[in-house]
Amino acid sequence: MSTSHAQPAVTQPHEVEADRHVLDDIDTISETRPLPEPDPAELRRMRPEALPTIGHIGRYALKYVIGEGGLGTVYAAHDTLLSRLIAIKTLNVNLPQAERVRFNDLVLHEARAAASLSHGHIVTVHDAGTSEQGSYIAMELLRGRDLRHLLSMGWKPTPEQAALIVRRVADALSYAHHKGVVHRDIKPANIFMVGRTQPRVLDFGIARIRQVESLNQRDDEASRFQEIVGGSPFYMAPELVRREPGDRRVDVYALGVVLYEMLAGRRAFTGGSLEDIADAVLHQPVRPVHEVNPAIPKDLSDIVAQAMHREPDRRTRSARRLSQALRDWLDAVDGSRPVASESPRRQSVRSGWTQPVRWVMALSLAGLVAGLAAWAWLRTHGG
């Protein structure tokens, strides 16, 4: 994450609750593809507080490694003070002692800005600090899998499902952008799915931390590519690959590339080396997603192409615009679907009556008809 100003917009604690966005929780689309079942090892870990402790960071008892990233390790941990489970991300960098203090300050600075974000589709940051093992960020422990993992397993969301997921991520980014916070490392690995249409954006702040680490390297071609490797080259906006300053539109671009991949079933850019990938991002023509996958409607493909336009000035102007374009597309698809093909739940939402309400109405009507019939019989036979 970076901020558009020298200092990020950090909210005061009392502002956070007021900021909390209401989760747009109801799936407003009829067809979704379920996420794969959790693997048995994950199910066994449902109560990690009962697992043996493998180490400590600050007051947190580490339980198991969730995964390794570019900068460190993510653990499931037990917060012994508040008695709850959390996730801890360690940030292990190889820096000289003098640089380390500056680095730790930066981690705290970025973590503070990330913690000021309170949105239903952004992971909640609880705490940050420095321990003997280096800096760490403590956050909400999420259940599910990140999008990179899901896509690599061959999971294919329906076009509507992909549009809804990305619309929700765009809402989260729009919220962050309005607080002066740009993510700069949007990629499938940083979009965690806790339900089939419920994303959580991870790792606000990490791009800037990584950038400072790479500034420590020599400023030559090799270190330039090292920086590119850190942030994923596949989703990096052309202006960042050219090392020009990027603004919030780099997030719009990256999210467009993520949507392309979800719809096409393959990455927008490929290459055997970093040079090849950089060349593809900067110069190679991109096949429209509806040509790669004919099941994708042309108007959805156009939204993707607009979001990942190479020229920032001709790209979808903001995350809010991208969200709105996807919302309009979803509404149009919904409006054109014959009612008979809708799921019962969707029909209920559309008609405004839930299933129980309809049953009560049907029974009341039947009672009324029976009452009228009895009254008519009594009138004719009752003397």
Ligand SMILES: Nc1ncnc2c1ncn2[C@@H]1O[C@H](COP(=O)(O)OP(=O)(O)OP(=O)(O)O)[C@@H](O)[C@H]1O
């Ligand atoms: N809050 C969380 N709850 C549950 N799992 C998480 C959480 N944060 C990260 N993970 C998982 O931990 C693993 C490592 O995440 P990490 O962010 O370090 O990897 P990355 O995104 O590939 O690398 P980087 O962020 O350094 O570019 C991933 O599988 C990720 O899905």
Ligand SMILES: [Mg+2]
């Ligand atoms: Mg990550």
